[in-house]
Structures are given as C-alpha cells and as structure tokens.
Amino acid sequence: MPCTTAMAKQLIDTYVAELPPTVQKAVHQSTATTTEKRYQLLGDDFTDSDALRKLAGSIRQHTLEHLDTYLAQAEESLTARGAKVHYAVTADDACRAVTEILLSAGITKVVKSKSMVTEEIHLNDYLANHGIESVESDLGEYIVQIDGDHPSHIVRPIIHKTRGDIARSFEREGLGDYNDDPETITRRARKFMRGKYLEAGAGITGANFVTADTGRLVLVTNEGNSRFCLAPAKVHIALVGIEKVVPSDADLAVLLNLLGRSATGQQLTVYTEFINGPRRHDRPSGPEQMHVVFVDNRRTEVLASDCKEILRCIRCGACLNVCPVYRQASGHAYRSVYPGPVGAVLSPLLAGDKFKELADLPKASSLCGACNEVCPVDIPIPDLLLRLRRRAHEEHVPSPGTPPMAGFALLGSHPLIWRSAMTFGAAKDYLPLDKMPVPYLGSWLKTRTLPKWRGGKFRTWMKSRHGRNGGNGK
Amino acid sequence: MTAREKVFSGIKSALAPLPEREARPAVPHGVADPQWLAGEADNVALFKKRAKVAGTLCFDTPGGCLSWLYEQQAKTVYLPEALASLDAKFAEFVQLTHDYTRGRVDEIDAALTLAHGAIAETGTIILTDESTPDRLAALAPWTHIAVVRKDTIHRSVADALAAMPDDPNIIWVTGPSKTADVEGILIQGVHGPGVQGCLLV
C-alpha cells in the first residue's frame, strides 16, 4: 500500500480541511451557545429532565411499534374533519402528488414553510421543473434557496453563512443595495415575502407532530412564516413523514416542552400551531382545501432495520450542537439532508441502495455519547452508529481512513505474543514512530505526542498483590 | 396495490418480527410541568411574569394600551367587531378601522384582536379561528395586541392541551416573531409582529 497521508483521511476530514476558519468559528460558537442555553433551561425547570427524556423516548418508541394503528387513526381523524389524506411510497410519488394537487387547482405559485421532508424529496426542484414557483419563507431557507445551496443545520439552515454572504445574495436578487446589517436584511425579507404570501395560491408545510386521536398537525416556527403561509392561501398541503404521529394531545405536553428547550433553549417555540382541517362553515378563515401527504421514502425500511430508534427523532438539532465532529465539520460534510449525529445514522439508512456512498458517516464519530445524553427522545445514537459500522463491514464497504486492526487483533488474542510485545514495548520511546512507513500511524502522530511507555507492569503488580493477600486476591 | 396499501404492508411486515412491542407509557397530567409551577399561586400574576420573559408586553387597562399606542405614533389601528366596546375610547386618539383585507396589509400600524385564552406557565396567548377569525390582522401589522380575558388563562401547557377547543386552527403565540438566522443575532419582527402585546381584561 503506498504511504500517503491523504489515504489515511476519512472523507469527512477533507471537508473539515476546506472549511474557512471564520465559518468553523461561527459554527462552533453558535452550537456551543445553544447547547449551554439548553442545559441551563432544562436544569432550571426540571428536577429530573433525564426522566422526561426517557418518557418522551418511550412515547415515540411505543408509537413507532404501533405505527400501523396510529397512522390509520390519524388518517381517520383528519378525513373526518375534511382534510384529504394521500400516501407516497417514494420521494417521486410525493412530489407528483403535490404537483397534481396544485395543477388541478390551477395554482402556479406557492409559498413554503421550512420542512425537512421537503428537502429530503427535493420538492422545490420538482415543482420548478413543472412550472410552479415555490418560495421558501423561512429566512434561512430562503437564503439557501436563492444561493442554490443546502441547509447545513436542521434548525439553523445558514449557520455556515456570514452576514456579508447574505448581503451579497440579497443585492444579486435585487432586494436592495449591499447592506449587511442583520436588521436591514430581516426587514427586506419581511417586505419581499409579504408579496409572495399574498400572491401564492397554496401554502406548503411539513409537520412536527400529528396526533392520532384528534388529527392535529403541529407546526412550530419562531418567525411566524407557517402561519403566514396559511393565512391568505386557498390550499394547504402538508408533507409529513409517516413516523411523525403521536397518540394524543396529552403526549404533546411532554414533547413540546422538550422540543423548544432542546432546539433553541426556549420554553416554547414562538408560534405553535395546531391544524386539523380546512375552513368550515362556522370557521371560515383558513384555506379551502387541506391535503396531507404521508411520506414513506424508505421509512418502513428503517422501521424494519435494527436502527428503528432513529425514527423517534423530533429534529431538534441538539445532537448536532453538542457533537465535537459536527462543530468541526459543519453540515455540508455529511453530504446529505440530515447532518450531525442524527444524519450519520439516518442518511445512510434513507439512501437505500446508495448505502455504500454514505457508509463512512457512522465512522465519523468518536462515540463520545454526548448526542445520546442530549437527545430529547433518548435515541441511543452511538449504538446505532456501531450497528451501521457492522453493516458496512458485512457488506464489504471499503473504508478509507480506518486503520487496519488485524495486527491488534493478533496481539490481543495471543497471550504469548502480547507478553513479548509488552516487554519490548519500551523500545518505542526511542524510535521515530512518526517516520515509520505506516500511513495511519504517521498521520495520527503528526498532531500528537505519546506519553512514555509504562506498559507491561500490570502482571507483575497483580502477582505481588496476590502474594500479599494470601493468594486469592480477597 | 395502492400507495396506501404499500405503506401499510411495509409497516406491518417491519413490525411483525418484533417479539414484543413497547407498551404505552403512562403520561400523568403535569408530568412535564416546570418544577417552579407549583409555587405560583396566582395565574394572572404568573402569566404577566412569563409573558415578560417571552417578550410580550402586558397592559392592564385599555387606557394604558391606548396611551402606549399613541406614544408609538400608531396612526391606523384595527379593531374587530368583537371589540366594538373599545371603539369610543380609541376613536378619539387613533384612526380606527374594522376592515382588514389583503389589500390593506401594510396600511395598518397596529391591530387588536380577541384571544381565545392564554397559558400562564409560558406567557402564551391562544388564538383560534373562532375567537380570532382575522388571521392576517393578528399577524401582518408591526404591532399586535391580543385581548385576553383573565378567566380564560390556563395554568399550564398541559392544562391547555387538555382543554383544546374544537377549531381547525389553534395557534399559541409566545412572544414576537423572531429569527436568529443571520449570524445568531436575534431580530424581532421577521414575518409576524415585531411587537406582541396583550391587554388583560
């Protein structure tokens, strides 16, 4: 094997190397602040927030393991209140369903409220190809859209952009002369977006939760854009992953309390909207039609896998914020819609036969466990990462950047070889290890110095201890 | 097979091999209440305190609200029919309108609307299509003031969820519209109100 340091790198490392220091600093700062706020608020408000996370996890796990029942119930509740429910097996099916609804209502302009599932199925591109203008209304998502970029965080989509970047984009789009004052940027977006809301025929949203017994779609935003999408529009289309269902309103007390605190360190997100149907004769304010498209897009495959717990996720972003790898790498390094620890699990699973292309992501983790500790639905992310590593191994996915461990396996399983290695180990202190022709060792030692060798003494110590305590160690 | 059948058969076959399924956990009422809630005796006082934390201005009297609007130089103010009892008081100082249509979105400086209720724990205002049919009026003007009857304030989020009204649209408003998308800097009034107020009656 040729000896180059490039070979010893994981794919994610190449993204880290290319990330401008300003972006890395911004990502680090913002994720660290949010993590701190979350920690503070949960501590102030709950004596045992861990118990609450476990309860939320159990609510979600229970729902997933009875998804056939709850999904059917949600459908029934929504239909009874006048909404039309659709199902989409693939991303393409979902996009087609939306397009058909729009075209049959004669709508060519829509506004969208932030939704991860619409990112996942690339709805905007599909609509554009069918002559439908779709404008993202969340400020961050709008900027991502006009830049032809991708969100780099599930809650803060433009965590990787500076105000200067945004000001240049706004200038290019004709939203005014260059001005990088955040307040001015926001006011310009406000003004521009109003026109879009008022001329749109439909508002497209996702949903954070759907209650089975009352058929409520729960939408949370801080900007109020989802509300604005649904105030003047004639048609509301919601795209909802099938796993978003929860049994009842009472469960929301737990989930909503955790979501705001985990995502942004707020007791509640500013706007929490509950929608369970179109306008009625006695409530004539809302859209005339409400469509709910339940999207599978390989979720049933995930449900059948040994990583089904990841479907509990409520997309709060806390695991991204706390993750030392995400903080260094930012979101694009994960090369998929869902970045960070949740993405390292979910993206390869949702990739289907492209699993191999993302199979390196579960390896981009030190398994420190922080993601599990902050997760409001207690997803054992490190365990799931290990399961995916095993799957990659079983499917013989080549693994650049992972040192071959066969040598260690030989050492560790043969006592005689191990003992001799321990005896001769002290020689390491006198060898120029970083110059050895072993690629992984070389690149690893470039940035580290090893402590002095102290190995091989444990057995001697153990023996003398046995002697002192009468031979049985007790 | 229809798409629906495919999705459901996918779910069923995914779940079939499970030896047992997670039981439904008990979710006792109030299990997610903040620990300090029990020590708060008075709903109205708590609501005011928490509304302040959320960034919502509270007014105790229509006069107080009016003089604040006057100070802010609000010229055109929207009042729905449901709040006609305030007309006489307001008409003296500001230009009143009862009509809120799409075309006038930017002409109105402030809107008062009637709220369905509120939540003390979080300082949240509850709007529904029944109480607040004018969705745009409660959203588009820079200043929105919700009129909340003191006897409609729920103590906790859990209480509010246990008493959800029959309405296709219920919205909880906890502070003014905000974003931190640009470099994490907090800016109020992105799409919705930059000033969120509440008049307690």
Ligand code: SF4
């Ligand atoms: S995995 Fe957990 S912590 Fe990460 S986004 Fe999902 S719910 Fe939040």
